[in-house]
Amino acid sequence: SQKIEQNSEALNIQEGKTATLTCNYTNYSPAYLQWYRQDPGRGPVFLLLIRENEKEKRKERLKVTFDTTLKQSLFHITASQPADSATYLCALAEGFQKLVFGTGTRLLVSP
């Protein structure tokens, strides 16, 4: 089955800087990859999806890249704000109906 690696250490950055989170996977390249945001005590919320034939996807201050050669996705938040502080989860499609999630990376944006 697919193995997903996200940095378990929290990422601390200053407000206004760009945060970059990494998602690495070990097996076959999935048809698509997703990023979710999770706040404490809440369920994950979908942010972005990128397909295997797409190199980059943007939504407002968010940007996702997908490199099937490196088996890696990068998630960028530009002009970060304290409200962006949360845990960000990477998820990969496995088969038709299943999503496999990484353990997530906690982002802390300080004023």
Place this chain on the structure above:
Amino acid sequence: DAGITQSPRHKVTETGTPVTLRCHQTENHRYMYWYRQDPGHGLRLIHYSYGVKDTDKGEVSDGYSVSRSKTEDFLLTLESATSSQTSVYFCAISESGSISGANVLTFGAGSRLTVL
């Protein structure tokens, strides 16, 4: 969490007792999922359903059973709860599960279960 509710939100029980968690959706989505989330493991799929009475196992299905008698309800049952099943359980729904589509999940708020 609009359109998907989980109950109970918190439950404390003792080892060996049966527990049922309920997931209710008002979106009429075909696919429903139960995940558990534990520190260091992330979200792991327990069971999922692709229609009424159609269910399949996920990565960590041992000790769990599910039922879906109506489109809107997906029940997760722990027949005899163990301390290792202490976790936060999330239900999720999805409209599309086809190879041409993408499985974007909407999650519930979670049910925190403690087994003493």
